[in-house]
Amino acid sequence: MKVNDVILVHNEAKAREFTRRIEGKSPLFICTVGTTETAKIPGLSAAGKYPELTDYTPPADVELLLLGRCKCILGVPVTPEGIPTPALITMSALKLANIPTIVACGGLRIKPSIPFLDLGGDHGRDIRTGAAVDNVEEILERARIAGENLAEAVDYLVIGESIPGGTTTALSVLLAMGVDAKRKVSSSMPNNPHDLKIQTAEAALKASNIDFGALANNPIEAVTHVGDPMIPAFAGLVVGAGSKTPLLMAGGTQMSAVLAVVSALRREALDNVAIGTTKWIVADKTSDLKGIIDQIADIPILAADLDFSQSRFDGLRIYETGMVKEGVGAGGAAIATIMKSGGSITQKTILDEVERNYEKLVGAKYMQTHVV
């Protein structure tokens, strides 16, 4: 079932109701960002040309959203194969429908040269230390206040994220909270490195002496020991905003860790929430978004029916093979743009704009990323 180019993937009645509430409305897009040393474990994340470059991916992504170009790196963030960041899709979609954007910083090693909400957090440690995130309560509380205020000011919110290594930290938090997410989280690579993720998550739980489900009612401890700084920033925004306004959580399987945290802190904040993602996440055979979400709450899932198969650029056509799939709220931003336009903006309009920006920022061939 589709509404314009938005697929109602899961909990169809609630998903349709959500599209009714946001149709023609003007949202604010919030991009939550964080970095974690966990992303530097070789083979875990493709959100950077080399593991060491993952520190630059979130700040570069949000610079792209707000400035139309990156400042902390040349070009745009790419995978090891040179495929450009999904922030290209997000930026193109937001621009088409003139959707304003604010950045919320959970904790970064490299700071972006744009205005960002400081939430008192810091760059995350490798989760195998068992001491992954400092100041979780403070980040949650500040984000809650920001969410409450921003929700009051706008029609509705779309919240996305950028954090390399985020599906592994999400997996760890989910296991600590008793959600069976093994072999269910997605990957930016076509060959999802499930074994490495599980091995990393289990090492993290072991380092913290946490059994499966032991922290089901203690999300702050779960994030502190085995999470990442993006999760409390995102969760706090949902806790503050969720009761006041429709809220589209823009992302893939990482959204489940945020949902688990919110559900344990303030379940009623989920009443107005939907997940907005891409067709590529929904079609992915190596992950199971619905299978995780259904263990947590009755949340509708929507997906932007993006189709890059006819693109004139290799680096975009390759999205159809399961490369990248989602990130930086690309799916949710596309949904918000389509719905704001009442359907006059289609997946084709979005692809045209993505190609224009691809040409300008990446060029005809894949761009190398260099740290400035």
Place this chain on the structure above:
Amino acid sequence: MKVNDVILVHNEAKAREFTRRIEGKSPLFICTVGTTETAKIPGLSAAGKYPELTDYTPPADVELLLLGRCKCILGVPVTPEGIPTPALITMSALKLANIPTIVACGGLRIKPSIPFLDLGGDHGRDIRTGAAVDNVEEILERARIAGENLAEAVDYLVIGESIPGGTTTALSVLLAMGVDAKRKVSSSMPNNPHDLKIQTAEAALKASNIDFGALANNPIEAVTHVGDPMIPAFAGLVVGAGSKTPLLMAGGTQMSAVLAVVSALRREALDNVAIGTTKWIVADKTSDLKGIIDQIADIPILAADLDFSQSRFDGLRIYETGMVKEGVGAGGAAIATIMKSGGSITQKTILDEVERNYEKLVGAKYMQTHVV
């Protein structure tokens, strides 16, 4: 001429038109903050119990706005005589009309424990060094981007400020830019220390080898040499937002330095701008807001007709003697609240709420402020 409890002070036709555009509308309140060593010159600022405490006043003010209480100090900021911060008025007004708030940080020594927009700036130096503010261009540019995005998201903006010593840095910037503001800037003290302000500003200009008006077309240099970090944050927001939406600049004579900067950078950004202040600024015989503004641009001035003469608290009645007068956007917040309510909220409703909060936070007698 009045509209509800809002006095149309200056440029009456434009002021009336402005009230028409904001009546019944829901604004976002942005509080810009900064600190400067200049505030520690003895006798210059009353925005803190002792000069050294002025570093704590802006973070405490914005904590009060967002949390309903201060975290970085006990009690609330007070003058040396113990009169509480005008943030009490701002907070009470915003709460009455449920007006959301965001904080934009130009540069602080002490960071507040709330979400705030980091604009890449730092605590300001004593202007007599001739090197008052670092990164002025970066602060301006980041604030411009934030202003552009926030203006797109909301009905209109009200922007206030908190920076001790701000009228002296404003005077210096005005003189550098060729605006005759000597003996025209206001003070939080009943006896406006004009001689000390002029002496400080002249020492600052001399240290930078700047003659009167030499930087009329170079606001970035003016702020860099003799300004404060709040000014570029505020000016950048106006540059980004001013063309898109009505914008109420909430403050007293400091607003003129912001106006001078915006006027030199992007004059058309002032087309939708009005100044919103308090009756106490307008009635002040020791300063001349209109006399400064008229040298810069044709801007309407509105004033909240607040009246604390019948208050049951000494610390509020004393506002009627010219103590404190304005700050933290108190006048503009009161105007926004009255106009959002269509006049059903009056100056009396606001005083009642201020008294409730005064009782809770200050107590029956003046509160001492202690650093935590």
